[in-house]
Amino acid sequence: TCPVVPDSSVRVWDLTVKDCLHQVQTAIKDLSCIAVDPSHRRLLCGGIGKAIHVYNLEGLPAGAPEEFGVLLRPTTTQHPLLTMKFALPMGLLAVQGADRVVEVWRVLGRADAKRRLRRLQKRPLENERKRKKKKRQTDETPGAEQPSAENGGLAEAEEAAADAGDAGGEAEEQGEEVIGAAAEFVYLHSFRTEFQARSLDWLPEGGLVVSTHGNTLERWRVYNDPEKPPTRFSTINALGHRSLVRACAQSHDDLLMATVSEDCVLVWNVRRAALSCSFPEAKDGTCVQFLPGNRHLVLGTKSGSLEIYSLSTAALVQSVQGHQGEVHGLSLRPEARGVVSAGADNRVVVWSYGIAVDPETSAKRITLVEHLSAELSDAALAVEVSEDARRLAVALQDTTIRVFFADTLKFSMSLYGHKLPVNGLSISSDGEFLVSAGMDKNLKIWGLVFGECKRSLFAHDQPVTAVRFCRGTHYFFSTSMDGTVKYWDADTYQLIQILRSHIQGILCLSVNSDASLIVTAGHDRSVRAFYRTDEQIFANEQREQDIEKAGDAEVA
Numbered sequence: 001t002c003p004v005v006p007d008s009s010v011r012v013w014d015l016t017v018k019d020c021l022h023q024v025q026t027a028i029k030d031l032s033c034i035a036v037d038p039s040h041r042r043l044l045c046g047g048i049g050k051a052i053h054v055y056n057l058e059g060l061p062a063g064a065p066e067e068f069g070v071l072l073r074p075t076t077t078q079h080p081l082l083t084m085k086f087a088l089p090m091g092l093l094a095v096q097g098a099d100r101v102v103e104v105w106r107v108l109g110r111a112d113a114k115r116r117l118r119r120l121q122k123r124p125l126e127n128e129r130k131r132k133k134k135k136r137q138t139d140e141t142p143g144a145e146q147p148s149a150e151n152g153g154l155a156e157a158e159e160a161a162a163d164a165g166d167a168g169g170e171a172e173e174q175g176e177e178v179i180g181a182a183a184e185f186v187y188l189h190s191f192r193t194e195f196q197a198r199s200l201d202w203l204p205e206g207g208l209v210v211s212t213h214g215n216t217l218e219r220w221r222v223y224n225d226p227e228k229p230p231t232r233f234s235t236i237n238a239l240g241h242r243s244l245v246r247a248c249a250q251s252h253d254d255l256l257m258a259t260v261s262e263d264c265v266l267v268w269n270v271r272r273a274a275l276s277c278s279f280p281e282a283k284d285g286t287c288v289q290f291l292p293g294n295r296h297l298v299l300g301t302k303s304g305s306l307e308i309y310s311l312s313t314a315a316l317v318q319s320v321q322g323h324q325g326e327v328h329g330l331s332l333r334p335e336a337r338g339v340v341s342a343g344a345d346n347r348v349v350v351w352s353y354g355i356a357v358d359p360e361t362s363a364k365r366i367t368l369v370e371h372l373s374a375e376l377s378d379a380a381l382a383v384e385v386s387e388d389a390r391r392l393a394v395a396l397q398d399t400t401i402r403v404f405f406a407d408t409l410k411f412s413m414s415l416y417g418h419k420l421p422v423n424g425l426s427i428s429s430d431g432e433f434l435v436s437a438g439m440d441k442n443l444k445i446w447g448l449v450f451g452e453c454k455r456s457l458f459a460h461d462q463p464v465t466a467v468r469f470c471r472g473t474h475y476f477f478s479t480s481m482d483g484t485v486k487y488w489d490a491d492t493y494q495l496i497q498i499l500r501s502h503i504q505g506i507l508c509l510s511v512n513s514d515a516s517l518i519v520t521a522g523h524d525r526s527v528r529a530f531y532r533t534d535e536q537i538f539a540n541e542q543r544e545q546d547i548e549k550a551g552d553a554e555v556a
Helices: 110-139 149-174 539-555
Strands: 009-014 019-025 033-036 042-046 051-056 066-072 081-087 092-097 101-107 185-192 197-202 208-212 217-221 231-236 245-250 256-261 265-269 274-279 285-290 296-301 305-310 315-321 327-333 338-343 347-357 364-375 380-385 391-396 401-405 411-415 422-427 433-438 442-447 453-458 464-469 475-480 484-489 494-500 506-511 517-522 527-531
Touching (some): 081 197, 101 197, 101 208, 245 285, 256 285, 305 327, 305 364, 338 364, 338 380, 347 380, 391 433, 433 464, 442 464, 464 506, 494 539
Parallel strands (some): 245 506, 422 464
Antiparallel strands (some): 009 019, 033 042, 042 051, 092 101, 101 185, 208 217, 217 231, 256 265, 265 274, 285 296, 338 347, 347 364, 380 391, 401 411, 433 442, 442 453, 517 527
16 A cells, blocks of 8 residues: 655555655645556656656565656646546546536557657657758759768668668667556647546446536547537536535425525425425525415525515525615514524514515415514524514524513623524423524533523533524534534433534534424535434443444544
8 A cells, every 4th residue: 555644755664563664755735636557567656736746666566666757637727636536447537626617548568658658759859850851842942052972871771871870769668668658648638527526437347427516417428539529428417515504494294394595595395305496597596484384485695685486386485684784684574573693783572474475476475574673782693482482592603692571672691601602592392491503612511591501511611502402302403613513311311422524614403393303414415314213312321332433533
């Protein structure tokens, strides 16, 4: 094996004895990618820039890798090299950097490389002979002095000697064993993907599949012929988001789910795990909620507007400018009274439902009417309304949590304790507990009667992004930028279960009405659903398993 280390060196290890055999110090800036050909004869190393250094591995394990040559990529950018993949049946090499360009190289065998090397060595001599011949033809113009027989014979002798020298050089080349990297690797062509390439791999039938940062898969036909450029065969881009998922919500009947990203809003059928409808015109969404009846959803945007979309027509019904800054949070008022929004303009607004009439078509449509508003001391990051409609909690940028009376927005109490701003809030269905998720990696459980902090839990290894109670219980879930979902008991303050599925940070969390399904999404652009099973969970056993896994990770 040949691992890459940050000191721009490559080390060769023997896995049987678990020892380093050789260490090669390369001249590559920020070495980021290596590849070994299928025959284990060549090692390719690349980093920032257009140079790919090739090393000879034929001397292993006794001898260290030797410098074999340098390949120059046909690029003018300084993007780092990310992936190099060999295709053994086709004799091709795919090279991908941190941009949209993928290069295809031909890998020649020993005999073909020798023939190519002879052609490369003969090319300067042929060019020189052509130049001399053209010069003689120019000198033999009418009226010009004709060369004597002696001079002509001398020129013919020089040409014969040059030809003899070429023949001797070819014979000498035939006995040589060492061939340069430029003779073994020949650049064929390159192609551009629709989005920035993330990784690539060869298919068994010879095609090339490329995954992009646009959350798409592109399949290309690649030919071992410079006259046939690569062609895109197909693209998988029908489902999923192209950017990170900022928010998610489930309908009141637990049949639909909405996910929000910068470029669109997608509505999914939960039972069939299929896309129900999409809203490509819904741009820059930050938070979302289904309205009562499950026929509309309201979207908070970066521009401060609240947009209502119809699920039946997949069209915008009404847009209301609710804030002067980004809308950070939405919460539904109980008994279908309206919604509450909190924004970066230091305001929290209580909205009621209304009916608007289109002046052109006289059609009636749902709208939002401002009912109450309150000025805050800092930007609001999250908002939550209790199910009994008595309390309204708002998390501020100054790390505090303000609790108001929901009917009048009269100030009730302030909750202090977090060292960094709070990302999420959740109130239990009986109104007894409030849980806050902070950027300081802590979860705090508050009592809403007197405002005391009942317990502070160091919950995650990274900032906590969302928290949500299970309805009718004191159990709650939390998500974090460390990619984990944790299941807690607010009565005993114990961790019940840890769910590990995301490969990057989680930004949003949604729990259905009976807590049988939770949905998470985040930076990895994936939407993951976790279903509750009939298997019993014991907190002590779960804790022992986590300790064992942590110990195994440290040993590894």
